[in-house]
Amino acid sequence: MSKIQKLLVANRGEIALRIMRSAREMGIKTVAVYSEADRNALHVRFADEAYLIGPPPSSESYLKMDTLIAVAKQCGADAIHPGYGFLSENEDFAQLCEDHKIIFVGPSAKSIELMGSKLGAKAAVAKFNVPLVPGTAEPIKDIPAAKKLAKEIGYPVLIKASAGGGGKGMRVVEGEHEFEEQMERAVSEAISSFGDGAVFIEKYVTKPRHIEFQVFGDKHGNVVHLFERECSIQRRHQKVVEEAPSSVLTPALRKAMGEAAVNAAKACNYYGAGTIEFILNEKLDFYFLEMNTRLQVEHPVTEEITGLDLVQLQLKVAQGEKLPFTQEDITMKGHAVEIRVYAEDPSNNFLPDIGTLETYVRPQGHGIRVDDGFEQGMSIPFYYDPMIAKLICYAETREAAIEKMIRAIKDYHITGLETTLGFCDFVMKHEAFRSGNFDTKFVETYFKPEVLAAKPNEEEELLAAALASIVLQPTTSSKTEETVSNVTESNWRKNRL
Ligand code: MV4
Numbered sequence: 001m002s003k004i005q006k007l008l009v010a011n012r013g014e015i016a017l018r019i020m021r022s023a024r025e026m027g028i029k030t031v032a033v034y035s036e037a038d039r040n041a042l043h044v045r046f047a048d049e050a051y052l053i054g055p056p057p058s059s060e061s062y063l064k065m066d067t068l069i070a071v072a073k074q075c076g077a078d079a080i081h082p083g084y085g086f087l088s089e090n091e092d093f094a095q096l097c098e099d100h101k102i103i104f105v106g107p108s109a110k111s112i113e114l115m116g117s118k119l120g121a122k123a124a125v126a127k128f129n130v131p132l133v134p135g136t137a138e139p140i141k142d143i144p145a146a147k148k149l150a151k152e153i154g155y156p157v158l159i160k161a162s163a164g165g166g167g168k169g170m171r172v173v174e175g176e177h178e179f180e181e182q183m184e185r186a187v188s189e190a191i192s193s194f195g196d197g198a199v200f201i202e203k204y205v206t207k208p209r210h211i212e213f214q215v216f217g218d219k220h221g222n223v224v225h226l227f228e229r230e231c232s233i234q235r236r237h238q239k240v241v242e243e244a245p246s247s248v249l250t251p252a253l254r255k256a257m258g259e260a261a262v263n264a265a266k267a268c269n270y271y272g273a274g275t276i277e278f279i280l281n282e283k284l285d286f287y288f289l290e291m292n293t294r295l296q297v298e299h300p301v302t303e304e305i306t307g308l309d310l311v312q313l314q315l316k317v318a319q320g321e322k323l324p325f326t327q328e329d330i331t332m333k334g335h336a337v338e339i340r341v342y343a344e345d346p347s348n349n350f351l352p353d354i355g356t357l358e359t360y361v362r363p364q365g366h367g368i369r370v371d372d373g374f375e376q377g378m379s380i381p382f383y384y385d386p387m388i389a390k391l392i393c394y395a396e397t398r399e400a401a402i403e404k405m406i407r408a409i410k411d412y413h414i415t416g417l418e419t420t421l422g423f424c425d426f427v428m429k430h431e432a433f434r435s436g437n438f439d440t441k442f443v444e445t446y447f448k449p450e451v452l453a454a455k456p457n458e459e460e461e462l463l464a465a466a467l468a469s470i471v472l473q474p475t476t477s478s479k480t481e482e483t484v485s486n487v488t489e490s491n492w493r494k495n496r497l
Helices: 013-025 042-046 065-075 091-099 109-116 118-126 143-153 176-194 251-267 299-306 310-318 398-410 421-429 431-435 442-446 458-471
Strands: 006-009 029-035 049-054 079-081 157-165 168-173 199-203 209-217 223-230 241-244 272-280 286-292 335-342 359-361 368-372 387-395 413-415
Touching (some): 013 310, 013 387, 065 091, 079 310, 168 176, 223 251, 241 299, 272 310, 335 421, 387 398, 398 421, 421 431, 431 442
Parallel strands (some): 006 029, 006 079, 029 049
Antiparallel strands (some): 223 241, 272 286, 335 387, 359 413, 368 387
16 A cells, blocks of 8 residues: 555544644645635644635535545545544445545444444454443344343343444433333434434443543554543533543553453454443443544543554554554553533533634643644634633643643633633542542532632633733635535534544
């Protein structure tokens, strides 16, 4: 396979920039695509070339497979990186790229398809010695038989949609009396949301921790893992804080889970970057949940503790290179914490608060990394995920990384819209988070909007905003536009990662 010369990034925002930076360092030319809402976006300015692909709604721009292929053909891009979200886990798009002899920077269409089905994934990994939550291995057809099994497993049980994932289409059944009712709801929800009514049941693991392993495969059959990320602090299946390593894994458990993760990847002949999601119960038993066949939002914490550039690795693997290391070569050092800074109002049920970044001043200093796609004066478009930035802090120990994060949050000045910075500050200072003794119920257990009532920095921020508005000049892009296609409501809400 030949080296990638020109890479089209079929994404926007921070991840588009993140990808282009690594590509450029490798001497690969970069191509941006953008919607009408992103004319002035940084990924457009950063790229060597940029093409307008349609109106703001993603369904008319970033999700237009034929348009993306047409742009790639037209500009001579030999590879497409899908980033996360959008088309990143769409097996049809991966196949379309392959059909057009364009390298899809990701796994094969077959791997995506197999892991996209929760039941398919479970069946595949079960043969590779990966522990699964006790439950059904087949879609439920016979209600009385399923009810009998639920009784054997023991209530509460969880009904999940095979086509679901990321928490969508799950229903808890507390006891036998509500089994039929919940089953009916789960099936009709699965049909209306995914067009596939296949559901299965699992033992409901209470107080679980969400631990995911980063895996990497090449096209020569080699697979390694790059340790874990702890993602238990989340709100309605939306991750808020991620860290690496997890504070609950012992070296022995890490080794066992890492081996299971590698086996899960081997079960679908995986290549590229992937993530194996596990849940851990209170006894620290671990179970495979699902696989994400893309680069994840939270990949930077893994980069910080391993010193590896995951996008560079993705591009190397995509152009047919062997992984440049074996499992034994990979080590981790220190501790990394990431928070997601959203344009959302934590005191108003996390409602998106899109608007203009009147003040936008990033924290700086040793061990601080900000992955974002905005500058002061820019607006957060209403059509897409309202994530403003990821703030990643790295230090020798977990305590030092958390202290650095608290300082970095303090030095992050954003006005013009509400953000989740104050909420993240609350998490960082919470005793349950500090002690490491938390689970996926952290936010609902401890967070009430009142805890954010005191905002000591508000006056300072107002002053800064006033000053900024005096000196601020609107920025314009000098890039010429080219409409490739003229091709509704975005689905970022449904597709949160
Ligand atoms: C579970 C579970 C408890 N027991 N499965 C939610 C996301 C999806 N990947 C699977 N999820 C869960 N599956 C069993 N058998 C609890 C969750 C879950 C969860 C998992 C990870 C992170 C946050 C979560 C929040 C609520 C529920």
